[in-house]
Each structure stands twice: as structure tokens, then as C-alpha cells.
Amino acid sequence: MKDTSQKRWLMSMLLIGLMIVVTACAGNDNTTSNGSNGDDGTSPSNNGQTDSDGDVTIRVAWWGGQERHDMTLEAIDLFEEEYPHITVEPEYTGWDGYWERLSTQAAGNNLPDVINMDNSRLMEYSSRDLIVDLQPFVDEGLINLDDVDEVYQDLNVTEDGFVMAISIGANALGIIENREVLNEYGIELEPGYTYDDLIHALEDIQSATDDEFFGFDLANSEFEMFFVYARQNGQSVFNETGDGLGFEEDVLVDFFDLIQTMVNNHVAPPHDVMMDYIDGGDSMVGEGSAAASMAASNQIIGQQQSSEMDLGLNLMPHLEGGEYGNWIRPSMSFSISAHSEQQEAAAAFIDFFTNNIEANEILQADRGVPVSSVVRDHLSDIVDGATAETFEFLELVEGYTSPADPLSPPGESEVRGSFQRVVEALKYDQVTPEEAAQQFIQEAGAILQ
Amino acid sequence: MERKKALKESLTGYAIISPWLIGFFFLILGPIVASFYLSFTDYDLLSSPNWIGFDNYINILTNDPRFRQSLTVTLIFVFVSTPLKLIFALALAMLFNTGRKGTGFFTTIYYIPSIIGGSVAIAVVWRIIFGRNGAINDILTTLGLEGMNWIGNPDTALTVLILLVVWQFGSPMIIFLAGLRQIPTELYEAASVDGANKLQTFFKITIPMLTPVIFFNLIMQTIGGFMIFTQAYLITQGGPMDSTLFYALYLYETAFEYLRMGYASAMAWILLLIIAAITLLLFKSSSRWVFYESEGGR
Secondary structure, three states, X not given: OHHHHHHHHHHHHHXXXXXXXXXXXXXXXXXXXXXXXXXXOOOOOOOOOOOOOOOEEEEEEEEOOHHHHHHHHHHHHHHHHHOXXXXXXXXXXXXXXXXXXXXXXXXXXXXXXXXXXXXXXXXXXXXXXXXXOOHHHHHOOOOOOOOEOHHHHHHHEOOOOOEOOEEEEEEOEEEEEEHHHHHHOOOOOOOOOEHHHHHHHXXXXXXHOOOOOOEEEOOOOHHHHHHHHHHHOOOOOEOOOOOOEOOOHHHHHHHHHHHHHHHHOOXXXXXXXXXXXXXXXXOHHHHOOEEEEEEEOOHHXXXXXXXXXXXXXXXXXXXXXXXXXXXXXXEEEEEEEOOOOOHHHHHHHHHHHHHOHHHHHHHOOXXXXXXXXXXXXXXXXXXXXXXXXXXXXXXXXXXXXOOOOOOOXXXXXXXXXXXXXXXXXXXXXXXXXXXXXXXXXXXXXXXXO | OHHHHHHHHHHHHHHHOHHHHHHHHHHHHHHHHHHHHHOOEOOOOOOOOOEOOOHHHHHHHHHOHHHHHHHHHHHHHHHHHHHXXXXXXXXXXXXXXXXXXXXXXXXXXXXXXXXXXXXXXXXXXXXXXXXXXXXXXXXXXXXXXXXXXXXXXXXXXHHHHHHHHHOOOHHHHHHHHHHHHHOOHHHHHHHHHOOOOHHHHHHHHHHHHHHHHHHHHHHHHHHHHHOOOHHHHHHOOOOOOOOXXXXXXXXXXXXXXXXXXXXXXXXXXXXXXXXXXXXXXXHHHHHHHOOOHHHOOO
16 A cells, blocks of 8 residues: 555656656757758758658748738739649738747747748847848849849848848838818928927817817827937937937937827827727728828828728928938838748748739738839839828838938837837826936836846 | 556556646646746746846846736735625625526526626727727716726726626626525524514625635635736736736736746746735635534534
8 A cells, every 4th residue: 555655656756857857858949959040151951841842831920900911811822823832821910919929939949931020020030040041042043132122121131141031011100191181271291391380280270170189190109200209319219239228318308298298288199099099990090080190101001991081191290400310111021930941932932922013913012112123113003092102102201211220129129118108107197208208218228238 | 466456446547537647747737847947047938048046036026116016906906806796796696596587597697797708809898888989988978977088097997907807706606606505594494583684694694604605706716816817918908007917917918028938937936926825814814704514603
């Protein structure tokens, strides 16, 4: 009797020991597999079945709304027709939850072959060796960038020539304006208009209308807005080395003062109203209760689809005596993950999205203006409405840009979270601009160390 | 011979429960041990962990205002929502205990919110009801009062979530119902012979006889309350101004949005200690107010 209980004890101890060993090993997997994908410029290698005749499957992940999912799935069908030996397994979600899912996949060495990348996360993934250098694929002609102007790819290439990603489309920050509302009150925001001009225009509408009017929808994009504002002051949000902030405190105080004043003077919506619209998937500018809203240029395509009114793109306000703060950037990009065993097929997929005309006709430039000039020229003749607006806007912006900042450092998402919390308190009038600026600078500094 | 047989029997037993055993070791005990180890590292999910000793714990306890905020919010939530939920559950259980026709049907109806409460659909419905143009504000407007966005307001967002959770009183209600049916009817008969009124029988018979069930529900709901995540994640994401930043929500954010897995692991162990301490306090107090039938009349 005693014997068996001892045996049981021993057995369970052994099992626990075994388990600890197993989990410990699993935890160390990352270290051994990292760096095996030579980022030393070796030619692309497939550790899977490299047989070009063999059937392969690649997983492709992206984020977006339902319209984008439908268009992308249609383009993928076309790709599979063109490359019968490649099967694509799509993995798509909304923006919320996309990065959480990717990071768990990264931890499990199970990233999709092709990853839809955002500028703000590139450094995070590249600094941890999770994505491969795409230069060898470009050199071999697997990804054809002959028709792609450097301005579209600049941000995706590190100083030592490591190509982290291929841009899927280009966009720039701007404002979406409701032209019907502006026309009704005889307002025209000519390029070069200032923050003050915008506020005065909104105040005029506010005093002339009896309807509910919110003015300028900040659209939860205060952080992006500050990116431009800092650059207009000749500074930047992050410093060159990415280990601290790149602006002086008074610049942020001025910006916070601007935001708070707009909300308190009823030319920007209260924070809770703004969030209510976002959560409900509604748009103030689309329904005419706001004259304009902060946006990335390609967002007009989705917004126009759900609005009866005539929307247009415009430049961001200019800072009196300031510099040009805007820049043209990859709206999003495709990377190939270091876990991919089918890197050539993944490269073929990226090439297809970059250069295939028919695919881009399906995709409607919804991820930004296509980076290939051939595709762009072809599309600009046939698109109309909001998509055409994005094409024209990018041509207009070009005259108002300054060189782009380096990509945001890892930790950007946490800094952004801190900024948004501070802005919330500011809009609820719980803190002064000075207090808010101090709090953010302190929190961000601690995160970036 | 005997021993061989016994061994064979126990091996058969182990074989039968092996699916559960494997699940327990690899999906429960394994992660528990791993998270304990990781809480002493700077693990970021993507690169290998480095040992940093008690740094995470020290940072959480001394240098993290959001940890304090999330703990405060969670404690307020637990201490307000749990009693309310139990009171509702008991009141409804009393109502359904009359043995009238159709009570089964209504019990089911009232239990539904608990089943679907954590779903996206309910979250959306609550967002709409309490939104700027929602039903609550419509009612207020007809009464001539000023409406507001309840979820977007830092002073009211927590209340909305407390209401949502209190509304999910189904499970404690079912348990109370079972408890009420256990109470011997002779007690009530004796009381009515002695001329006790409704209130007296409730406080002198029902409540004392129910104390073991109340105790059970209290423990379960308190522990559950500390782990609230889904509703807040779907409705407020912790906002506005961190007014609904529940502990589990902050933990999730730290781990999966900011990739500070080591830090989040340490937070999880601190939460375990807090829950253990509070549960222990409840158990310690139980000797004063929980009566078991076996104790005889004390």
C-alpha cells in the first residue's frame, strides 16, 4: 500500500520534472532559430520544399475593413490563377487585435509568410530579426521594383541597405473636408491656410448654424497631427537615434493648447462624442456635422462610400512662419517573415500586388496610391471619385513636404498609448497643457530609455 | 500478485484520465510554472528572456501609477458589483421559489444574460443603449433631463460596466434557488404557528439557513469579479482616462500590446496574491456568520 503511494509520488514528480524541461526548451527555441535566415546578403533560400514545380502554400496576413477584405480575396483568386502551384491561406482581421495576434504568432515561431506591415511597427519587427531582407529578391528580379520611385520605398530601407518591406501604396496625412458644408458658408481652405484660418472658419459656421455642428473632427488622430505639428516647428516626435523625444517642451504645450482651445470653444468635438462616432463606425464629416476631419489620405475612399455628401482631401493647416510638415510615406507595406519556408512564393505574391495591373484594378488603391508608376498611370485614367481624389492629393502634397523622419523606434505603440491618455485628460479639461506636456514627456522618456 | 493487480488497476485509471492529465500538465501547470519563471525576466515575447530578479515586482509596486489605478478600479468594481449582484440574485431566487406555474420558464429567461453576457453582441447593445443617442438618453430627454454619453464619460463609465455585470446574476440565482429548496418547510411552518411575519422569517430562518450558499456565491463572485475582462475590453477598452482600466485589462495590454510579457507575468502573480488574501479573509470571517446544519443550534 505504502509502496504504491510512493510510486505515485515518484511518478508525478518525474512528470513535473519532464514538463519543466519541456517548457524550458520551448522557451529557448527562439534563440537558436534566430539569425539562421542570413541577413548578410546571401541569396534567398527556402528551407522548405524548394521545388518550383511542387505545390506550395503561403499564409498572408492583413488588416482592414470588410470592403478591403473582399477586394483582397478577389485579387488573391487572380494570383492563384496566375500561379497555379501556389495556394494562399488568407488571415485577415480588423486593425484591432491584428498586432496582438501577430505577436503571439511571432512568439510561437509561426508568423505568416507575408505580413501586412505598418510604418510604426517596422522597427519592432526588424530589430528582432522577425522579417527578412528583401534586397536579394529584388536583385534576382523576383520582386520587380523597376517602375517604383525611390520616394515610395525610402522609409522601408535601413541605412545599411536592408529592405524591410515593400510598400503597397503611398499616402500622406491630410484633412477630409465636407465640400458641401464649406461651400454653403462660402469657405475655401486654400493651400497655405493656417491653423488660425481653420479655427476662424469653423467659428463662423458654428455661429451661423442652428444644427449640431462639431467643427473639426480630430478622429482620435491627435498623435499623427502632432507628428506634423512638430515637423512644422522644425522638430520631430522621436529623436534621430530613437532613444528619446525629438522636440522641445514648449512645442508640445502649444499643440496641447491648440487642441484644448478647439474643444473648449466647440470647434472640435468633445472626446466622448468623438469616441461614440468611432465606436459606432459613423463619420461626422460624412454626415456633415463636422466640416473636416483629420485622416490619412486613403481613408477618404472608405468614408466616401458611406457618405451621401461630397467629400474632398485637403492639406493639413500650415503653421504661421513654420516649415512644411508633411511627407509622403508608405501607407502600409508587405514583409516576408523569418519563419517563412516559402520565401520565393511569398516574394511572387508581393511582386504580383506591386505590379499586376488587373489585381490593382480590383484593389482600387484602397491601401494607398500604387507605388508602381505603370500601375498608377493606368489606374489614374480609369478611377474616379474618392480614389481619383487621393491621386490628385498626393501630387498636390508633393509641393508641401520635407524629408521624412526616421521610422519610429520600438516602443512606439506604448508611447502612443501614453499620448492618447494625456490627450484624453486634456480634452476633459482635467489638466492644463503644461501639465499634460510634462506628463507625456516623462512617461515617453521612461518608455524609450 | 495482489500488488501487480493493484498496479494494473491504477495504470488503467491513469490511462482513462490521461487526456485530462496531459491537458493539465501541458496547458495548466506548465504555463503556471513558465509564467512564474518569466515574471523574473524581461521577456518580450519575441526575443529570449533575460533574468532580472525582482525588478518587475519592484517596478509594479513602486513605480507604476497605472497599476495603482487599475487596482483601485478593480477593487471598487468588486466591492460594489458583488454585493449588488448577490442581492439581485437572491431577490429573484425568492421570487421563483414560490412554486407557481411558469417559474421554470422565467428562471431560464433571467439566466440568459449570464450565458451571453460576455459576447460581442451584448457589448454592442450596451454601447448603443448607453451611447449618446441611446435608449437611456431618449428616456431622459422625454423626462426633460439632459442626456450624456455614459460610456464616454470618466465619471459614469465604470457604473455602466457595474450595471452590465450585475445584470448577469444568473448563476448565483440558480445556486440560491437550489439553496432555498433545501430549507426544511417545517421551520417555516413552526414560525407561522408562532406568528412570525414575512420579514422575521426571512431574517431569522431564510438568511441563516442560506449562509453556506451565500458564502459560496460570495467567494465565487469575488474571484470572478477580479478577473473581469471581456465586457470592459469590448465596451470601453479601459477608457475614458483609465476610469475602467481593470486589472486584467491592463495586464492584457501590457502583455500583448506592449509586449512586456515578463512584467505582465509579475502582475498576474501579484493578482493571485491579492485574490488569495481576500479569499482567506472571507474564509476567516466565515466562522462568525456561516451556519452549517451539522453544527446544531449554536
